[in-house]
Amino acid sequence: MSKENTQIRFVKRPAPGYFDPKETFAILKSPLPTQNELKDDQIMRSNAIGEVVLSKNPKFKVGDMVQAFLGWQKYGLTDGNPPPGAVLHDYLGIFGETGLTAYFGLLESKPKPGDTVVISGAAGATGNIAGQIAKIKGARVIGIAGSEEKCNWLVNDLGFDIALNYRDPEFVKKLAKATPRYIDVYFDNVGGDILDQCLKRIAKNGRIVLCGAISQYNEAQPKGPAFYTALISQRAKMEGFIILDYVKRYPEAINELSKWIQEGKIKRKEFIIEGLENAPEGLLRLFNGHNTGKMLVKVCDENIKSKL
Amino acid sequence: MSKENTQIRFVKRPAPGYFDPKETFAILKSPLPTQNELKDDQIMRSNAIGEVVLSKNPKFKVGDMVQAFLGWQKYGLTDGNPPPGAVLHDYLGIFGETGLTAYFGLLESKPKPGDTVVISGAAGATGNIAGQIAKIKGARVIGIAGSEEKCNWLVNDLGFDIALNYRDPEFVKKLAKATPRYIDVYFDNVGGDILDQCLKRIAKNGRIVLCGAISQYNEAQPKGPAFYTALISQRAKMEGFIILDYVKRYPEAINELSKWIQEGKIKRKEFIIEGLENAPEGLLRLFNGHNTGKMLVKVCDENIKSKL
Numbered sequence: 001m002s003k004e005n006t007q008i009r010f011v012k013r014p015a016p017g018y019f020d021p022k023e024t025f026a027i028l029k030s031p032l033p034t035q036n037e038l039k040d041d042q043i044m045r046s047n048a049i050g051e052v053v054l055s056k057n058p059k060f061k062v063g064d065m066v067q068a069f070l071g072w073q074k075y076g077l078t079d080g081n082p083p084p085g086a087v088l089h090d091y092l093g094i095f096g097e098t099g100l101t102a103y104f105g106l107l108e109s110k111p112k113p114g115d116t117v118v119i120s121g122a123a124g125a126t127g128n129i130a131g132q133i134a135k136i137k138g139a140r141v142i143g144i145a146g147s148e149e150k151c152n153w154l155v156n157d158l159g160f161d162i163a164l165n166y167r168d169p170e171f172v173k174k175l176a177k178a179t180p181r182y183i184d185v186y187f188d189n190v191g192g193d194i195l196d197q198c199l200k201r202i203a204k205n206g207r208i209v210l211c212g213a214i215s216q217y218n219e220a221q222p223k224g225p226a227f228y229t230a231l232i233s234q235r236a237k238m239e240g241f242i243i244l245d246y247v248k249r250y251p252e253a254i255n256e257l258s259k260w261i262q263e264g265k266i267k268r269k270e271f272i273i274e275g276l277e278n279a280p281e282g283l284l285r286l287f288n289g290h291n292t293g294k295m296l297v298k299v300c301d302e303n304i305k306s307k308l
Numbered sequence: 309m310s311k312e313n314t315q316i317r318f319v320k321r322p323a324p325g326y327f328d329p330k331e332t333f334a335i336l337k338s339p340l341p342t343q344n345e346l347k348d349d350q351i352m353r354s355n356a357i358g359e360v361v362l363s364k365n366p367k368f369k370v371g372d373m374v375q376a377f378l379g380w381q382k383y384g385l386t387d388g389n390p391p392p393g394a395v396l397h398d399y400l401g402i403f404g405e406t407g408l409t410a411y412f413g414l415l416e417s418k419p420k421p422g423d424t425v426v427i428s429g430a431a432g433a434t435g436n437i438a439g440q441i442a443k444i445k446g447a448r449v450i451g452i453a454g455s456e457e458k459c460n461w462l463v464n465d466l467g468f469d470i471a472l473n474y475r476d477p478e479f480v481k482k483l484a485k486a487t488p489r490y491i492d493v494y495f496d497n498v499g500g501d502i503l504d505q506c507l508k509r510i511a512k513n514g515r516i517v518l519c520g521a522i523s524q525y526n527e528a529q530p531k532g533p534a535f536y537t538a539l540i541s542q543r544a545k546m547e548g549f550i551i552l553d554y555v556k557r558y559p560e561a562i563n564e565l566s567k568w569i570q571e572g573k574i575k576r577k578e579f580i581i582e583g584l585e586n587a588p589e590g591l592l593r594l595f596n597g598h599n600t601g602k603m604l605v606k607v608c609d610e611n612i613k614s615k616l
Contacts, residue, residue: 191537210540224532229499232518232548239547240540 005030008279019218019287021280093294094129094261094268095254097243101211102129103253104246106137108239109185109207113138116179118198121189122163123150125294126211130187131160132266139185142178144194146289153292158267172197185209191216192223199227208238214287269293276300313338316587327526327595329588401602402437402569402576403562405551409519410437411561412554414445416547417493417515421446424487426506429497430471431458433602434519438495439468440574447493450486452502454597461600466575480505493517499524500531507535516546522595577601584608 011026052064093099105126111117117134121127122143131154134141143154143163151163162178164171175197182203188195191213202208208231216222231238246253260266271291273282279297286295319334360372401407413434419425425442429435430451439462442449451462451471459471470486472479483505490511496503499521510516516539524530539546554561568574579599581590587605594603 196532210537212540213537216537222534222537224504224534224536226530226532228532228536228546229518229521229524229530229548231546232520232550235547235549235553237545237547238536238539239543239545240537241543242540245543 006276008276014218015220019284021284025280027277089270089296090261090268092296093125093270094257094266096294098125098294099129099257100246100250100253101243102126102133103257104243104249105209105211105241106130106133106185106187108241109187109209111137111139111185115139115184116142116181116203117185117187118142118144118175118179118183118201119187119189120144120166120194120198121212121214122154122160123147123292124189124289125291127187127189128154128158128269128293129266130211132158133260134185134187135159135161136260136265142175144175144190150292153269166194175201182206187211188213190214191225195225196227199225199230202230202234202236204234204236206234206236208236210238210240218287271295273297314584316584322526323528327592329592333588335585397578397604398569398576400604401433401578402565402574404602406433406602407437407565408554408558408561409551410434410441411565412551412557413517413519413549414438414441414493414495416549417495417517419445419447419493423447423492424450424489424511425493425495426450426452426483426487426491426509427495427497428452428474428502428506429520429522430462430468431455431600432497432597433599435495435497436462436466436577436601437574438519440466441568442493442495443467444568444573450483452483452498458600461577474502483509490514495519496521498522499533503533504535507533507538510538510542510544512542512544514542514544516544518546518548526595579603581605 007028007030009026009028010024012023014020014024052062055062055064090096090099106117109117111134115138117131117139119127119131119134119141122131123145127143127145131141131143135158141160141162143151143160144166145151145154145163146165146167148165151165154160154163164174164178168174179201183198183201183206184203185207186195186198186202187209188198189212192215194215195208195213198208213222228238230236257266261268269292271293273279273285273295276297276299282295282297285291315336315338317334317336318332320331322328322332360370363370363372398404398407414425417425419442423446425439425447427435427439427442427449430439431453435451435453439449439451443466449468449470451459451468452474453459453462453471454473454475456473459473462468462471472482472486476482487509491506491509491514492511493515494503494506494510495517496506497520500523502523503516503521506516521530536546538544565574569576577600579601581587581593581603584605584607590603590605593599
């Protein structure tokens with residue numbers, strides 16, 4: 001077992017508009033810290049799977065596999081519960097933050113059979129699961145993504161009814177054509193212009209689920225949705241949520257999602273970044289939409305492989 | 309009875325940013341039209357009280373007083389039901405569109421005793437009633453208005469806890485100070501910067517009731533709320549509504565409001581524009597915030613006086 005810890009530290013807040021992974025993060029090698037030191041060193045939360053190497057917790061022994069918010073580091077402190085048995089990677093994807101976000105966010109919008117559900121960032125970790133759940137619930141599902149390849153994956157592999165490439169110059173026209181009965185549920189991962197275009201198409205009593213606004217996070221002057229007044233004329237609502245409020249219902253969600261996976265109704269895709277040192281670059285790719293499916297960072301493989 | 313009708317016609321859509329009442333509207337004198345002609349001439353909806361001068365409806369006889377959407381004209385066509393008995397003017401104000409909007413909009417946000425409720429356009433027809441209802445429900449009520457005079461009226465006459473003048477250079481600071489436990493309910497009549505400032509102060513699970521966006525209606529480039537992502541971090545929602553969806557509950561609302569008026573818990577104020585010819589100018593004043601309370605246009609008085 002190595003006595004050295006590798007951590008990625010967040011060292012400089014990036015200027016709006018763009019971030020340079022090399023300036024924003026530093027890779028730090030240091031002696032294996034004690035538990036007290038680790039608390040100070042927990043620099044960013046990032047969901048991870050790890051192996052217990054040191055324990056004062058009677059529930060966990062050395063060698064157990066755990067899932068937790070460990071930060072971007074080789075060794076992290078956790079006191080969480082172990083996840084119920086399943087394919088290990090799923091606890092970072094569909095049973096992790098992104099999948100549970102899709103589950104609770106989409107279901108809180110109460111899609112009915114035949115409803116038109118539009119999902120932005122549809123090829124992302126949360127979006128693709130949200131769309132598949134909407135299909136299971138009988139909705140007509142339209143995904144919005146940033147390339148033809150992603151759109152093909154959504155329609156051909158995942159069964160979305162329509163997928164639209166927002167980089168297509170005809171996007172606005174195609175969105176209108178794809179939503180003749182307007183949009184009952186819009187699950188928004190991106191904000192910006194796409195949110196505005198979907199507000200223009202929102203149906204009476206429509207629901208906008210605010211999951212994220214990745215197009216705006218790095219903007220110097222974040223842009224609000226100019227057409228938000230459509231919420232008035234259409235008696236519609238726009239609501240944000242955070243899955244941490246649903247912790248007590250995680251088991252329910254994981255059971256339901258497991259069932260759908262077993263029935264072949266939900267597929268998953270992972271986009272693996274090899275090596276912790278490449279995590280900052282991977283984060284940038286997330287903002288630029290390079291990934292399809294859930295992005296994971298493989299920190300090291302030998303121990304995990306021995307367990308799988 | 310005059311054989312001539314006076315109508316204000318909407319003749320030219322104003323350029324964004326400002327409207328000139330003289331260019332936008334035309335005053336038309338014409339012979340008293342038949343019912344068929346009147347349909348073509350119904351140019352703008354505007355709630356009014358009138359006297360029946362011609363009737364083919366067995367429920368109404370000439371001389372009955374009615375309340376209806378008649379348009380800006382001396383003679384209008386209606387087949388509506390007569391309002392239940394009360395002070396006549398109240399059917400244009402507190403029992404009319406603006407009061408019922410306050411009632412349903414505010415109550416749908418479910419304010420609890422002790423909640424912090426913030427109301428913009430608080431000295432307007434809807435805002436002042438919404439604030440008074442919030443007080444009745446035990447909330448701590450903060451009104452936002454555009455002059456010291458309006459603020460004094462809200463606090464001293466209507467019992468608002470605090471009133472803030474948005475033209476005060478210290479407004480943002482004062483809003484933060486006035487909302488130490490953040491904002492549970494924000495009843496928005498104005499949109500624009502004030503909506504953004506209230507989003508910055510929205511509480512966890514806060515509710516934003518979108519009633520109107522008067523600051524944006526005439527803008528060439530309407531501005532969306534840049535801080536709408538606070539809805540995500542605060543698990544808050546922003547919802548629009550239209551009182552026409554509540555028509556079946558109007559009697560309930562009017563009963564409740566009548567009771568509060570009789571108990572002295574709700575006061576009303578009217579801002580009278582004398583003469584139909586001055587209605588276009590009055591509309592401009594509404595956008596510029598010249599009115600305190602409900603703006604009414606007095607079309608003519610002799611018949612109404614004889615009935616009161």
